[in-house]
Amino acid sequence: MQPLNANDHSKIANVYNELHAAGNHALGNPAKPSQAAKPTHTAKPSHAAGQVSRRDALRAVGLVAGAAAIGSYAMPRGASARSMTQPVADLLTSPTEPAEPAGFYRFKVGSFDCVALSDGVAVSSGSPQPTFAPDADKADIDKLLSDRYLPMDRSTMYFHTLLIDTGETVVLIDTGCGDLTGPATGKVEANLRAAGYTPEAITHIVITHAHLDHIGGLLTPGKAKRYANARLIVSRTEHDFWTSPTPDLSGLRMPDDTKKFFATLGKSTFETFKDSLDLIQPGDKILPGFEFIDAKGHTPGHMSLLITDGNDVVFNLADCAHHFLLMFARPEYSAIYDADPTQAVATRRKVFDRIAADRLNVVGYHMPSPGFGNIRRIAGGYEWLPRPWGL
Numbered sequence: 226m227q228p229l230n231a232n233d234h235s236k237i238a239n240v241y242n243e244l245h246a247a248g249n250h251a252l253g254n255p256a257k258p259s260q261a262a263k264p265t266h267t268a269k270p271s272h273a274a275g276q277v278s279r280r281d282a283l284r285a286v287g288l289v290a291g292a293a294a295i296g297s298y299a300m301p302r303g304a305s306a307r308s309m310t311q312p313v314a315d316l317l318t319s320p321t322e323p324a325e326p327a328g329f330y331r332f333k334v335g336s337f338d339c340v341a342l343s344d345g346v347a348v349s350s351g352s353p354q355p356t357f358a359p360d361a362d363k364a365d366i367d368k369l370l371s372d373r374y375l376p377m378d379r380s381t382m383y384f385h386t387l388l389i390d391t392g393e394t395v396v397l398i399d400t401g402c403g404d405l406t407g408p409a410t411g412k413v414e415a416n417l418r419a420a421g422y423t424p425e426a427i428t429h430i431v432i433t434h435a436h437l438d439h440i441g442g443l444l445t446p447g448k449a450k451r452y453a454n455a456r457l458i459v460s461r462t463e464h465d466f467w468t469s470p471t472p473d474l475s476g477l478r479m480p481d482d483t484k485k486f487f488a489t490l491g492k493s494t495f496e497t498f499k500d501s502l503d504l505i506q507p508g509d510k511i512l513p514g515f516e517f518i519d520a521k522g523h524t525p526g527h528m529s530l531l532i533t534d535g536n537d538v539v540f541n542l543a544d545c546a547h548h549f550l551l552m553f554a555r556p557e558y559s560a561i562y563d564a565d566p567t568q569a570v571a572t573r574r575k576v577f578d579r580i581a582a583d584r585l586n587v588v589g590y591h592m593p594s595p596g597f598g599n600i601r602r603i604a605g606g607y608e609w610l611p612r613p614w615g616l
């Protein structure tokens with residue numbers, strides 16, 4: 226197995242249209258004051274004293290000032306009251322809070338504690354087209370964007386993993402980009418800790434598919450296993466595709482070098498975790514409350530999930546859509562990342578129809594932060610409706 230090298234990493238820039246650092250991710254923290262810390266998921270500061278720059282420290286001052294303005298509503302689970310009120314001078318020398326606003330969003334599914342964890346926000350300098358719709362008429366894309374007051378010369382990509390604490394298990398769905406795509410992303414662990422969990426608390430990781438923005442966070446920058454106690458749940462089809470001698474990537478509309486990078490990363494990841502894998506088929510019942518749904522097309526073994534407790538549900542869209550406007554208004558458009566564009570479109574329509582008909586709440590990996598919304602049918606397509614916080 227060829228290890229990934231710096232040159233490989235530089236090719237990632239092509240995949241995301243030369244993504245630029247997106248700056249602070251101000252997703253906020255809607256944790257309720259009544260939520261008590263769980264002793265088994267003790268929060269730790271993500272930056273130890275002496276390991277942050279002065280700029281980080283100054284950011285921390287801004288964070289605390291903002292938190293003070295809205296009171297305990299913004300206090301992360303596990304954060305101490307003192308850390309919210311200690312003098313500015315103290316913070317400059319020994320910050321105890323994350324240097325950026327916490328990127329997580331809590332909600333409940335029945336009795337399950339759920340947290341959408343941002344991996345970051347990445348902005349590219351070009352039009353969303355052709356990345357999100359290589360076959361589309363650019364004038365149509367520009368009009369769609371303009372009608373929604375969105376820029377035509379800039380494109381934003383969001384990344385959200387989802388943590389589900391059932392009381393028996395702590396399940397993480399996908400892991401973010403890790404250190405593969407630069408400083409705008411790779412924030413899942415920091416946000417997980419800010420939400421009051423440690424990587425060691427994760428018992429299962431569902432890999433919806435083996436693309437770099439979903440598996441990159443499995444390893445630390447030092448190439449250690451980040452979630453040491455977790456079993457990995459992945460579709461057998463997905464595993465077999467990436468570990469085959471020659472996975473068919475002809476449907477991806479990407480440079481050959483980028484395809485090669487995807488293939489190498491998928492294969493090496495499954496090799497690294499071969500002793501931790503639970504290979505399943507959609508429909509298998511491996512975790513109570515989790516329905517694994519065949520969503521093939523984006524990749525051969527791509528899965529969505531329906532998470533249920535009692536009468537409460539949330540649908541995890543995974544990568545059935547990559548853009549909150551274009552793939553809803555024009556569901557026939559397909560991203561350059563889709564291995565089988567025709568099947569990806571068919572799957573998207575099927576999934577959207579089910580969500581709309583059953584009026585399901587949705588978490589979308591690539592939907593705008595915090596990734597929580599609903600989908601309804603409109604003339605000619607669908608509409609993504611961001612769900613207001615706190616409902």
Ligand SMILES: [Zn+2]
Pocket residue numbers: 436438439544590591
């Ligand atoms: Zn993705």
